[in-house]
Amino acid sequence: DRRGYPEAVFCEGKTADQVGRIATALADQRQVSLFTRVREEHVQAIHAVLPDAAYDATARIVAWPPTPPEPTGGPVLVLAAGTSDLPVAQEALLTARYLGRHAELVVDVGVAGLHRILAQVPRLRAASAIVVAAGMDGALPSVVAGLVAAPVVAVPTSVGYGAAFEGLAALLTMLNACAPGVAVVNIDNGYGAGHLAAQIAAP
Amino acid sequence: DRRGYPEAVFCEGKTADQVGRIATALADQRQVSLFTRVREEHVQAIHAVLPDAAYDATARIVAWPPTPPEPTGGPVLVLAAGTSDLPVAQEALLTARYLGRHAELVVDVGVAGLHRILAQVPRLRAASAIVVAAGMDGALPSVVAGLVAAPVVAVPTSVGYGAAFEGLAALLTMLNACAPGVAVVNIDNGYGAGHLAAQIAAP
Amino acid sequence: DRRGYPEAVFCEGKTADQVGRIATALADQRQVSLFTRVREEHVQAIHAVLPDAAYDATARIVAWPPTPPEPTGGPVLVLAAGTSDLPVAQEALLTARYLGRHAELVVDVGVAGLHRILAQVPRLRAASAIVVAAGMDGALPSVVAGLVAAPVVAVPTSVGYGAAFEGLAALLTMLNACAPGVAVVNIDNGYGAGHLAAQIAAP
Amino acid sequence: DRRGYPEAVFCEGKTADQVGRIATALADQRQVSLFTRVREEHVQAIHAVLPDAAYDATARIVAWPPTPPEPTGGPVLVLAAGTSDLPVAQEALLTARYLGRHAELVVDVGVAGLHRILAQVPRLRAASAIVVAAGMDGALPSVVAGLVAAPVVAVPTSVGYGAAFEGLAALLTMLNACAPGVAVVNIDNGYGAGHLAAQIAAP
Amino acid sequence: DRRGYPEAVFCEGKTADQVGRIATALADQRQVSLFTRVREEHVQAIHAVLPDAAYDATARIVAWPPTPPEPTGGPVLVLAAGTSDLPVAQEALLTARYLGRHAELVVDVGVAGLHRILAQVPRLRAASAIVVAAGMDGALPSVVAGLVAAPVVAVPTSVGYGAAFEGLAALLTMLNACAPGVAVVNIDNGYGAGHLAAQIAAP
Amino acid sequence: DRRGYPEAVFCEGKTADQVGRIATALADQRQVSLFTRVREEHVQAIHAVLPDAAYDATARIVAWPPTPPEPTGGPVLVLAAGTSDLPVAQEALLTARYLGRHAELVVDVGVAGLHRILAQVPRLRAASAIVVAAGMDGALPSVVAGLVAAPVVAVPTSVGYGAAFEGLAALLTMLNACAPGVAVVNIDNGYGAGHLAAQIAAP
Amino acid sequence: DRRGYPEAVFCEGKTADQVGRIATALADQRQVSLFTRVREEHVQAIHAVLPDAAYDATARIVAWPPTPPEPTGGPVLVLAAGTSDLPVAQEALLTARYLGRHAELVVDVGVAGLHRILAQVPRLRAASAIVVAAGMDGALPSVVAGLVAAPVVAVPTSVGYGAAFEGLAALLTMLNACAPGVAVVNIDNGYGAGHLAAQIAAP
Amino acid sequence: DRRGYPEAVFCEGKTADQVGRIATALADQRQVSLFTRVREEHVQAIHAVLPDAAYDATARIVAWPPTPPEPTGGPVLVLAAGTSDLPVAQEALLTARYLGRHAELVVDVGVAGLHRILAQVPRLRAASAIVVAAGMDGALPSVVAGLVAAPVVAVPTSVGYGAAFEGLAALLTMLNACAPGVAVVNIDNGYGAGHLAAQIAAP
């Protein structure tokens, strides 16, 4: 890849066959690779070619080689507002790690219980980039960006119902964050959030 | 009015003439009245009939009789996230007062500077109903509802630009508040918010 | 919970395993709990830990302890415009009861047959808070709020098709209710409606 | 016109010059004509050609010949939910009259004060077609259609603000009316509503 | 029913059990009934109570008594722009018949082949009310309303894909029909369209 | 320009000064130019530099050199559904001419009066490309595309009100045209429509 | 067909039975035919009548007679931005071929890797019409239209998630393409894109 | 400010009086300040208090002290797709400079003329953060992010008309950018874009 980052294969719209053929090509080039949004059948097709590839069922990511590179650059912190935001947060976490950053995860720090996020302030301030995954009202990035000097990568999730409109409500909240320093990515785009955070925290 | 509350006249789509005629009719019945969303010409037409009516330019409200009733029920607290939310907050404040509640206003307590809202916690907890006016990300009601046991009346404002979509972003945030206890009213509807808060805090 | 109300667990995006673990933690703390939007598998996981928990299939709620507290505060009335709005109305009803209110339900009082809602006026006027669940045109809260002095909690439902847009039409109707005193919550949010009504009718 | 109804000229996007030229052509053919959505300058251009044309400033209609035809068919009743809906209701009223129907107007019968619409039931039941103009929640047609056997022509108005979305909320309400027998036309389309009612009530 | 029309039961959100209970109640009152949007299980539950009820699988309607009343009033014509609009058109057709009108159906007369609709002009002009069901561009009602003096009931269908947005495109087209005389009902609402046409063509 | 077509300057967001400077630069290069969406002040600034530039007030286009090139390729026909669509149609007409095509205009051929468009069939069939400008229901391109073998360039206009949503209704209609062969461009984009038609009809 | 092109049968909303009957009718008339958006069961129904019909599983097209006509007119080039856009691109490709054009396909030339599309410039410039299928950001047509003099038919695909809104994002991008010469068709409408390209490149 | 960056005053919804009072308070604290979205009257009110404050009419920014700090961190590059995007780009440029970065501007590098952006590749690759302002199709960030390893801050502008929907089209394009590394901010939010870029490029 032109930018030194792993090649990413978005598997959602692809058959197991197509993913298998892509895995073969990447294996031939010994290309560092991330397969995102995998289903069970994709994992099998990849393992047939790259048997030691690492698979994370929550993040729906397969990575090869299985061990992330030695971390460089600044630390990345990933926050999930609620437990239901975990898959997106985990996708961001692993992406940041496989792109070469030190990355950690904190779950269940939504704004309805402020003490939980306030208890994390020192850790927040130590990060070079913070990813915040939140659905429903999507209010957490506004609060976090008001507490730190580093950029906040906000990823709205499709968690919620009714007027959450599959993540649209959270997306709009984040685009209108009343604190500056919020970088928004697409709904449920944990991969993009982790990638952007890794770029921001690059050495 | 069937419910013992003042008659309210929404002046936005009305001519000065029409408002003058309504004022005359209400004066004849000695009806306690609120004129909302008034323009200069409306104020003049009302003052021609009810010369002692009280006019608040920020709230764009004219009230008659000019002095609110002696407060009963519990206290109402009105919060404005930013200075630009003031007109809507003031409309809520005066409405609650003219409906017979003790009501106070706190401005500029947006979530981008959490210490400001946290400094208000004792006052928040003393209120029987809290109105929160906020535009842009509309995140303040989620935070406030997590701090108190009383109902929070959330009124989105059209403050902001771009993806604020004239208050739609704040409206959706409030409908998806991750804390329960948030009662949402229409965008910029300070009158409705103050009315609802007065009903909730009624004796 | 900081506010003396039961802890609520939103089960929709959670596995039976996750819900089981949360139930265990709550059982350990002897925490009064509501599990909302449960599926069959959630019920089984909860019953394995809290065998006497009460389950209502229409409301999709599991409550522990199974018996609601002795009612305090004012009475709550829950209205369902049509039979299809019943699940949302029932979720509101049980939530209000488990939060400690006396609560009753009236079904099939839509505005297409005004005599049915008019027949309920004495009962409407006796309530401290009224929840109205309605889909399609969502017109019932406007009519009810014109008949009573207490706050009306309006919960739009996703009942309907086509231009009902999964509850959006009813939501907009309610936000634009021509009578003041209407508190709107998210589409299908029976839990939030019952919670808000219980707060409004609190002693 | 192929259907025996007056030729209608929609003036909104036209210059006074263009309207004057059209008036001249229609005068030459002695064509019965309605000019809708006129501005002052249009009225002058028409009067230069058809000095006896009738002009109604509320409805923004100019009609020629000035006197409506002798009424035939059944009676049309036009309802305006509030005073602000008057211009649209008046446009419908005059259109129905110039198309040859007996037509009457009732204003300020919104659903927030049910007694006002209930007081009109005998008159409602006497009409062959009823036009209902309503903005904000747009709930009146649902109620009226539940009271009568004749078709109800529902015309949403752009009255309101915020989540009224310039008449969209009322439009959706009307399309989802829970009583059958509601015929919806475009937002603020008083002309179309009056035309349709006149066709329905035709002899 | 207050208006002399059959009682309609909207079955979409109901269980077979609920529909069975309603059928029993209606059978007891010997109430003329229409069950709309039925599924197989609903049909069985109704037939258990009303074994001679008529079932039309295309319209998804069950009617009791099975034979429509002797027709009165004027003729109703139902047009389907394409074959895929047939279910909605058939629902309108049967509704009009069971409400007591003479009603006929013409399929596949979309505007892309004008000769087909032009060949129907004499039949169009003989009708007292015309229902037009169309999806995709929804252009047929504009063309038909330009050819006849009777009201056109336009029912948008959810036929199409992409920017058809499940019938929204057709709905907007119909609301903006450039010919007057178009009465719009909800997307896929064949029942409502047939009902309205029957009211318009009533004796 | 890389494609041999005139350089187009979109003036809407530009000051007279900026447009004057661009005109000077183009004059220096003797570049064939079109200035679109001009206001009076733009025209003066251009005429100061290119005194013989041609200005069309309806199309809001300034062209230099003032005379279009000798036509080549096939004929382009531009249709305007109504008079209000004329500015957009004229912009398309002149663009096609200045790009070197023979182009003609036909106005007021909307689908509400089918005989008018049917009278044009021979002329329609003689064109190599047809531009259709229509607002409101936007139904004309569907009808025209069903009558000819050449591509139809459909340009929705913002003519209409209410549910026309500033051209959105017409845009959706055209994207869903039930006849193939319809090429859609942006709302009110007469320039783009004329350009595309000129490319299609190029020699 | 009035235009000499094959008759197309849109199978999506049709049963196998209906498609079989249509195939029989077309076989009887020996009508050149395309069946689009077929499912397995449709293919079987068609093969029962036209056993030698050609079936392409990627494009979901069945064609009869199986061999496309000898190509005439100019060459058509079909581009797919990514592999997931292949089904739509293939539908366009085959449609263009069965309408009598020489047509070729190039896959995976998205704008994130500009060198891939730049490598195709000579081939792009040789085409009489270019179809571009792209989802997500839909940016490819803007880039391609800036490189060639021929019209570009842009077909947005529903590839993507979140704020791709099932192709809406790509559709809007294409309608706003900053280079002229972009003809937009409906989301996922490969058939329409291929048809339009074949018309543009017709002899 | 908690983060060491200048205090920013958003002037859009404020009177000259209010801005003057804020300027006085900031002057008293000798607080480094940025006033954004100023109008003429704001500038005068600020200059009355801070006579040496710097004013940029294109960016609509007033800064005090007038000279930006000595640059630290990495270089920021700001791109404007077209001339009409200049105000937003200039707001980003100045914000980055006043936050302490070296920042430069490149205008008119839209994707319709790829050679212009390709000519900038070395400069693009030298930047630590790149701001891209683009309206209409908003395609430029996708292309730029494919050419560099640094984060791209994408700011959609409201430039365009029709289906540009005041920047919504460009916003969606950017959220769906097919290359990773794109950080999106609100429509027309040059201040936010410059702030984020300055944070990313901080030392």
Ligand SMILES: Nc1ncnc2c1ncn2[C@@H]1O[C@H](COP(=O)(O)O)[C@@H](O)[C@H]1O
């Ligand atoms: N049915 C529901 N709808 C909306 N919010 C709910 C619902 N049930 C629970 N909640 C809220 O969601 C929170 C629990 O979320 P969680 O921690 O993910 O279980 C509770 O504190 C409630 O405020």
Ligand SMILES: Nc1ncnc2c1ncn2[C@@H]1O[C@H](COP(=O)(O)O)[C@@H](O)[C@H]1O
């Ligand atoms: N298919 C349908 N679409 C829309 N409304 C319907 C339909 N069928 C019945 N209705 C209406 O819904 C009412 C019955 O609703 P319910 O009492 O829930 O069965 C009837 O009185 C009709 O007005």
Ligand SMILES: Nc1ncnc2c1ncn2[C@@H]1O[C@H](COP(=O)(O)O)[C@@H](O)[C@H]1O
């Ligand atoms: N009226 C118009 N509508 C849409 N695009 C236009 C229009 N006029 C010019 N353009 C396009 O905008 C480009 C010029 O933009 P600019 O350089 O800002 O003047 C031209 O090359 C055309 O592609």
Ligand SMILES: Nc1ncnc2c1ncn2[C@@H]1O[C@H](COP(=O)(O)O)[C@@H](O)[C@H]1O
């Ligand atoms: N042009 C702008 N766009 C968006 N946010 C801004 C802008 N200018 C200032 N802000 C934000 O608004 C806050 C100031 O709001 P206020 O206290 O109302 O003046 C600042 O701290 C910034 O976060």
Ligand SMILES: [Mg+2]
């Ligand atoms: Mg890749």
Ligand SMILES: [Mg+2]
């Ligand atoms: Mg009143």
Ligand SMILES: [Mg+2]
């Ligand atoms: Mg909880």
Ligand SMILES: [Mg+2]
């Ligand atoms: Mg006319």
Ligand SMILES: [Mg+2]
């Ligand atoms: Mg019923």
Ligand SMILES: [Mg+2]
């Ligand atoms: Mg140019």
Ligand SMILES: [Mg+2]
């Ligand atoms: Mg066909």
Ligand SMILES: [Mg+2]
């Ligand atoms: Mg500030």
